Amino acid sequence: MKFVGESVNRVDGIKKVTGSLKYVDDLKMSRMLYAAVKRSEYPHAKLLKVDITKAEKLPGVKAVITGKDVPNRVGLYLEDKTFLANDKVRYRGEAIAAVAAETHEIAQEAIKLIEVEYEELPAVTNALEGIKSDAPLVHPDLGDYKWGPIFFPEPGTNISNLYKIRKGDIDKGFAEAEHVVENQFFVPHIQHSPIENHSVIAQMDPEEALTIWSSCQSPFAVQKALSVAFGLPQNKIRVISPAVGGGFGGKAGTTLEGIVIPLAMRVKGRPVKLTYGREDEFINSFVRQGMHATIKTGINSDGKIVAVKNTFVWDGGAYTEYGVNIVRAGGYSSTGPYDIPNVWTDSVCVYTNHPVGGPYRGFGMSEIHFAIEQNMDILAEMLGITPIEVRRINGLRPGGSNATGQIVEVCGLQDCLEDVVDKLGWEREEKKPSSKPNIYIGRGISCGFKAPSMPNNVASSAIIRINEDGTCQLLVSAQDIGQGSDTTLTQIASEVLTIPPDKITIKTGDTDYTPYEWQTVASRITYCAGNAVVKACQDAKDQLFELAQIKLGVPKEKLILADEYIVAKGNENKKVPIKELALGLSMEDGSGIHGPIIGRGSFIPPDVKNTDKTTGQGEKPTAFWTYGCQGAEIEVDIETGKIKVKKVASSFDVGKIINPKLIEGQVEGGILQGLGSAILEELILENGIVKNPNFVDYKIPTADDMPEMIISFVENPEETGPFGARGVAEPCMVPTAPAIANALYDALGIRVNSLPITAEKVLKAIKEKQ
């Protein structure tokens, strides 16, 4: 292959490095208004009164809205939210009213003039408390809501989804197991912390057509949600996502657009802008859900796990329109990448009065693997085998079966495990002794896997247009949110058409002009949008061949593309440049046929089917699985408890590397994000209040925290993937935190069962052990 597999430079690189790329907040429009939001002061309260009269009278204020103006319930998987609170607030920070004014300052001032009377309600601030029968109800009307058929809310409780796996015979499994142990783990809420804060501008023209500029991962999902919420036809809603400065899931689905649109509808013709502050990012955009895990395992002395019983209780926050699917993913992936015959899992999504849980790189996998992978090490130690051995014994192989009972066909897990073990040399070399008495060295390993957690039938499409000079415009609505999709999709088009990447311009993110893409989420873009691009280019190729066979007098079956020419196989003198046919074929008599070449490609992952409602068992529950392994070497200061991650080796089975430089960068980012979640990051919640909504007290890693990284890949092709590729964007973060946790145990024989593994927790554990 000529273009796929090459380290092509980022096609969006120069714009980003020079700062010339315009993000939404950079856009200034004439007569633009500024929005501000009145937010709840309580985690859970009835709204007795929302009085906007004073705010409306403030000079410069052009529109004020409350929940009454946006009564329609919306949600991606479960319609449980309104864009502004109605009747009651369910988390501290929830939007109650919004203002559009001539300046940002006037908007802020107007917000202060909005009078709200609350009647405080008892709050649910712990998911384990929330599932008790006497807990206050966050959504008493849950039974009236609409939800997708693959979700299982329990009206009358705080449970918005109870996803079950029942594989084999769990009781028999435990009865026959030689050893049974139970362990518990906790993962707190964290935040994506993208560089670019959420920002949106909305403008409604006099004909009631709405244009939205939004820093969003999924323009079409936004279009659909707004259409439902505001009763507008989709052809009247244009969503443009000019650029996204980091998403990590936080800009998936619909976020702040719903607050701005009703304002724009009241000030027709005038654009209204809302940009979140950093505090909003921490409190009022999606956060990663907290999760309590209990894992009971039955294992035999030979190291084979025979039964596992998992209870994952997720702190979904005030609205779980998106979170219910994270919980589902946590359920169907609940064994981790291990082949276990008897499985019982309850994955429970619980409403709490916490910030709204939502998609975050990993989509539940980082959370469950923190528990699963430490549990594996505990089992290994109990049996006196190594952490590597226990994974060799139980890790999935082709022909094995996962939690859903699916027989996996392609599975490079064991290859990745051996790759990491080899790269780190752990089975060849003993740990080097520490040079300082207070520094202890630890090595830890973790496997991981992830599937794209999306509805079975989500669609992608692409259009390729060939210009007269042989260059192309590639149109998709897959968004480059930093992962590099603009470049890899261009490379894929180049490979099919033999037109080099610098002759292809990719355009994304404009629902009026770029074709449908469900969402840029789920590590699905290379696979799904990539397939659509392949099909679009094949379609263009097919049209070119139709014309070329007339031109060259060679049947199309005998034509190939080579270096921007259509060439007769075996007779390379018979050829025509692609550009000559770009606008159709000109005949010798001066007439023409066909017209411009426009290739179109549509794709839905093939044969993905629902699992059984009661057992969670199924033939093919996901489009594919991405498997991998990471190993970490750390230093721990036993006097302060501080961990320094020195080295991380990573190996993932990605099917086919499209761009070596970009994929390496993506894995580096995943490791660093995993490291942050391992030792630094936590949204500290007290009685429903976020105590650290700023970078002063919410720390993410800096360049200084970067360990040495040894990054490699395994390439077992994905049969249905473009050139055999599958996604790795999220999976590469999943094993990092548990590998670090396991390294801590290796260093000191202590386990910290909750994230983050702060210096303070480590020191406490050291003292408790002494």
Place this chain on the structure above:
Amino acid sequence: MKDFLYYKPKTIEEACEILTRYNGEASILNGGTDVIVRIHDGLNHPKALVDIKGISGLKTISFSKEDGLVLGACANMNAVINHKDILENYQIIAEAAHTVGSCQVRNRATIIGNITNASPLADTATPLLALDAVVEVFGVEGPREISINDFFVFVRRTSLKVGDVVTAVKVPYYKELKGSYQKHSRRDAVDLATVCASVLMVDGEIKIALGSVAPTPIRCRKAEDFLRGKKLTEELIKEATHRALEEVSPISDVRATKEYREEIARVLVSRGLRDLMG
């Protein structure tokens, strides 16, 4: 709204006059890395900001063996970190300044701003305490000096009066200066100190100052007195550390618990003393 009047006086007298006129409702604007953040967060509401960067001479850093080091009020942290005389004679000040914020912040932030902000965890406070620095002040009655040991009064409170402008901080010259600044923070770069410590040997005497363990940065006098005139041994270090811990009274907050801060203070003091042994 965050309205305030902005003044940029050309003389120290004028600055003092404006500040006096506002009777406590004006703040000095120097690097702005604390003042602006506090205004933005709604913690301070000054009616006026008095920018002292237009006053000539305040950016100067000078050094002589006779007068010691004079750090002008407007000299920024990066200027301090890279100053030859400071690196040669007061390396600990450069070390501490280097841990403040990010490089960008250090282009704005000043040592004088750091101490007048009077946060208990101010990075540059403990070296100045341990070095018995003197704060040069211009006030209503003209210039005067305040010992750094009398400067910090409580959390975010100093002994400065209305109208006072700190013009410089002076650090005496010492023939022998050994020891280092230690900062324990959640993250190594761009973080606030969970606990910080300056443990020094200054002309034969040991000086210990700690930050983030009390309402102000503190000197551990009991430990210093105990060690005076003694040659350091492991036994003495243990006892001195114990005495230093008697002088701390940390709080619990989102960064750490009281108990952890005590533990880290213990570690930093004993590590600092052990380094002086070698």
